[in-house]
Amino acid sequence: MNLTLDHTEYGFGENYVDVPGYGRTGPSYYRMEVLRDIVNERLRQDELKAAGKFKSTCADNDIDDGIKAAVLTEETGEVSRVICEFVQGKLTDEEADAQLYTELVQVAAVVTAWCECIRVAQEKRKVRAAKRAEDVAHAAAQYPVGMRVRNVYRSEIAGIVIGITPLGNVEVHQDYQTDSPSGIILPSRRDYHPDSIRPELPSEHPVNELSDERNQCEGAS
Secondary structure, X not given: OOOOOOHHHOOOOOOOEEEOOOEEEOHHHHHHHHHHHHXXXXXXXXXXXXXXXXXXXXXXXXXXXXXXXXXXXXXXXXXXXXXXXXXXXXXXXXXXXXXXXXXXXXHHHHHHHHHHHHHHHHHHHHHHHHHHHHXXXXXXXXXXXXXXXXXOOOOOOEEEEEEEOOOOOEEEEEEEEOOOOOOOOEEEEEEEOHHHEEEOOHHHOOHHHHHHHHHHHHHHO
């Protein structure tokens, strides 16, 4: 698969001139051609991957940035090689230009692939952030601050909702518990997943007994 180009489809600005004997030329006139070649090289990378030539490209997240940097360094090294060979007189102007163009296009294709991977990661973070915001909003609506709740799995653990964490968990200030190994009655604050707690029924909250228990605890301290 190759990307084709028709110059008439694009606006090239004013950064070109008509040179007698050469036609229209200048950096902006060739910009889309260069970008076309970079895209085609990028497509070639994917074709080579599909053919089993290599396992991954720099667009994949199964290789870390260190390896991608090594791949890019290898490609830029090829650019340096062409320059050195030209300086040493091993390449003519035409040969040097052709090889340099090819290597620079490959460098740009590797950079493009790496940028694609970064954009995918950025979009995934956006999606996760939106999901977290949705979870926070849902938890806040389900468990408003001040609501008394109980642990679904250990109904003796109860407390008051004091907030929602950035991850969408419910922050609960628990009643005095005899949960510690020493048996000492201590207050505690803990984050719960919304599914692990439930609103407390009025009949489950013996206010007088709880107040007496707190008073005894505070008097002992």
